[in-house]
Amino acid sequence: HAVKVSAVEVNTPEEMFVENGTDAKLPCTFTSVEVISSAASVSWSFQPEGAATRISFFYYSNGKSYPGKDIPFKDRITWAGDLNKKDASITISNMQFRDNGTYICDVKNPPDIVVKPGEIKVRVVEK
8 A cells, every 4th residue: 555646545434324314424535645626526426236337426526516417316415525625525315225325436636536436335224
């Protein structure tokens, strides 16, 4: 791990348990040797339990959030991060069992674009 590359490092918890019907903050932080530029962006995608494909559902850049259209989390996502503090977290409200799956946090901070995205396995459990 000692090799220093100009890359963004993304940190997320590996697994989270969320009670159904509650709000889940999906924590995602990152490090970058570059200054956080206005071109920095965050994209979140979701891979439902057992599915092979990922759905991009949220994009944040230049102080604005762009939730995807026709997505499972329509109107339930809030940006909870602060790129200047290297925080790319989001909150999803009213989590349901169908929200089980893997959430992928991908951060780009040009010229750093080499990223291993963070992945969080989210398990929605009975209240």
